Amino acid sequence: xxxxxxxxxxxxxxxxxxxxxxxxxxxxxxxxxxxxxxxxxxxxxxxx
Amino acid sequence: xxxxxxxxxxxxxxxxxxxxxxxxxxxxxxxxxxxxxxxxxxxxxxxxxxxxxxxxxxxxxxxxxxxxxxxxxxxxxxxxxxxxxxxxxxxxxxxxxxxxxxxxxxxxxxxxxxxxxxxxxxxxxxxxxxxxxxxxxxxxxxxxxxxxxxxxxxxxxxxxxxxxxxxxxxxxxxxxxxxxxxxxxxxxxxxxxxxxxxxxxxxxxxxxxxxxxxxxxxxxxxxxxxxxxxxxxxxxxxxxxxxxxxxxxxxxxxxxxxxxxxxxxxxxxxxxxxxxxxxxxxxxxxxxxxxxxxxxxxxxxxxxxxxxxxxxxxxxxxxxxxxxxxxxxxxxxxxxxxxxxxxxxxxxxxxxxxxxxxxxxxxxxxxxxxxxxxxxxxxxxxxxxxxxxxxxxxxxxxxxxxxxxxxxxxxxxxxxxxxxxxxxxxxxxxxxxxxxxxxxxxxxxxxxxxxxxxxxxxxxxxxxxxxxxxxxxxxxxxxxxxxxxxxxxxxxxxxxxxxxxxxxxxxxxxxxxxxxxxx
Numbered sequence: 001x002x003x004x005x006x007x008x009x010x011x012x013x014x015x016x017x018x019x020x021x022x023x024x025x026x027x028x029x030x031x032x033x034x035x036x037x038x039x040x041x042x043x044x045x046x047x048x
Numbered sequence: 049x050x051x052x053x054x055x056x057x058x059x060x061x062x063x064x065x066x067x068x069x070x071x072x073x074x075x076x077x078x079x080x081x082x083x084x085x086x087x088x089x090x091x092x093x094x095x096x097x098x099x100x101x102x103x104x105x106x107x108x109x110x111x112x113x114x115x116x117x118x119x120x121x122x123x124x125x126x127x128x129x130x131x132x133x134x135x136x137x138x139x140x141x142x143x144x145x146x147x148x149x150x151x152x153x154x155x156x157x158x159x160x161x162x163x164x165x166x167x168x169x170x171x172x173x174x175x176x177x178x179x180x181x182x183x184x185x186x187x188x189x190x191x192x193x194x195x196x197x198x199x200x201x202x203x204x205x206x207x208x209x210x211x212x213x214x215x216x217x218x219x220x221x222x223x224x225x226x227x228x229x230x231x232x233x234x235x236x237x238x239x240x241x242x243x244x245x246x247x248x249x250x251x252x253x254x255x256x257x258x259x260x261x262x263x264x265x266x267x268x269x270x271x272x273x274x275x276x277x278x279x280x281x282x283x284x285x286x287x288x289x290x291x292x293x294x295x296x297x298x299x300x301x302x303x304x305x306x307x308x309x310x311x312x313x314x315x316x317x318x319x320x321x322x323x324x325x326x327x328x329x330x331x332x333x334x335x336x337x338x339x340x341x342x343x344x345x346x347x348x349x350x351x352x353x354x355x356x357x358x359x360x361x362x363x364x365x366x367x368x369x370x371x372x373x374x375x376x377x378x379x380x381x382x383x384x385x386x387x388x389x390x391x392x393x394x395x396x397x398x399x400x401x402x403x404x405x406x407x408x409x410x411x412x413x414x415x416x417x418x419x420x421x422x423x424x425x426x427x428x429x430x431x432x433x434x435x436x437x438x439x440x441x442x443x444x445x446x447x448x449x450x451x452x453x454x455x456x457x458x459x460x461x462x463x464x465x466x467x468x469x470x471x472x473x474x475x476x477x478x479x480x481x482x483x484x485x486x487x488x489x490x491x492x493x494x495x496x497x498x499x500x501x502x503x504x505x506x507x508x509x510x511x512x513x514x515x516x517x518x519x520x521x522x523x524x525x526x527x528x529x530x531x532x533x534x535x536x537x538x539x540x541x542x543x544x545x546x547x548x549x550x551x552x553x554x555x556x557x558x559x560x561x562x563x564x565x566x567x
């Protein structure tokens with residue numbers, strides 16, 4: 001493959017991977033926050 | 049100094065909150081299972097957040113940026129291969145599902161179940177050696193980022209390193225894995241935000257932007273900076289090796305401790321499936337930053353001292369181009385990246401040293417029965433003593449890292465150093481873990497052969513590369529590049545298990561694994 005084709009490939013992959021990364025980050029941040037709240041609640045109610 | 053008081057205030061608030069989380073979680077630690085695997089209570093999204101945070105440390109940002117600075121866009125292939133491997137694991141449950149079913153806390157614990165206490169001890173020593181060496185450059189690279197980014201004098205590198213390590217050691221000592229996963233969640237959000245801010249600023253900067261960066265890289269480095277097959281630093285040998293090692297890399301203790309901390313084998317597998325979507329992005333973004341730093345330091349208007357320094361150039365560029373407030377956010381994000389990796393690694397390697405080296409030695413000396421107790425111990429130290437010694441080892445390891453980082457000279461790029469040190473363990477793990485799980489005839493002598501033969505090539509490379517002038521001519525191909533010894537070590541590790549086991553099947557009949565709990 002020539003350099004121009006590689007440039008196009010990396011541009012496309014950079015955009016797609018960025019979108020995928022931030023869609024997962026957003027989902028995990030929202031859903032994971034519930035788990036965090038549960039964990040902190042458990043710690044605060046701990047007897048020791 | 050490149051940062052304002054607003055930026056430092058943002059970083060200060062973040063570090064204060066982290067310390068508070070450590071103090072809060074101290075009350076949850078009742079035994080070694082709480083300390084090392086958070087009592088196996090992690091749910092899917094929390095586990096994904098903490099696993100991504102661990103895999104995306106400041107050191108990762110630094111060594112990927114160095115690859116981008118040195119090789120332009122070619123290293124993007126690394127992100128693609130790693131994503132493919134994670135996708136395969138997430139789809140098939142390769143290794144991870146079975147290890148979670150067996151309820152081990154560390155990977156060498158599997159060796160005691162499948163082989164013998166001696167194999168666990170040998171595997172524990174090699175894993176601890178590989179892990180500690182591999183982590184050796186983490187603090188110094190993180191510190192270089194902070195110094196380069198803030199504009200502090202370079203002589204401050206060691207002081208900054210010690211201060212950052214002290215914060216991590218504090219909250220890891222307090223709450224073990226519980227404080228690690230809690231702080232990892234905040235770090236996950238913060239470092240993702242830092243990534244976004246940094247990338248947007250680079251893409252919109254008048255002297256940078258995608259097309260300026262591409263032109264600069266092409267002008268100075270040529271086609272090799274885009275074509276990973278033609279680039280001598282990569283090529284097919286590297287791609288094949290890296291695919292193999294990415295599949296096995298899931299048993300790297302800091303990575304594996306997350307699936308082992310989940311509430312079920314099904315969740316353990318699922319977190320790989322979800323996090324595979326992040327793998328390419330978390331490699332490509334820092335590589336792009338590195339390529340941008342190359343363009344920045346090779347512009348006609350640049351008069352600074354970092355045009356040839358692949359490690360300092362990126363943080364230096366970021367310090368120059370980030371606006372006030374955003375700089376603090378990026379700095380807090382990168383501090384988060386530093387801490388999220390260090391806490392997990394310190395905990396993982398301390399856990400291995402205590403549970404797979406010190407505890408088995410005590411068990412061997414005490415001639416105790418080779419059976420797992422209710423509290424997860426194996427007849428060596430008690431659960432409470434294991435927590436105590438793990439805390440001691442966290443401090444010892446942090447002290448070692450500070451000294452090693454300050455003194456060691458790199459043979460290649462930091463990225464290559466990471467994977468050659470990782471190979472000391474991965475290569476043996478091809479035989480001991482992969483074949484141990486999927487090949488019934490794997491036995492104890494085969495496991496010894498796999499561990500020892502797998503470790504020889506990478507250890508030889510690390511020693512010989514420090515004294516290249518003393519290496520005989522016929523061994524020079526093993527020193528010129530780490531690609532050959534790394535690939536060779538994987539082959540030796542697998543072959544060691546197969547030959548060792550086949551030759552000794554009669555004298556050492558293999559143990560069969562118990563079915564374990566269902567996923």
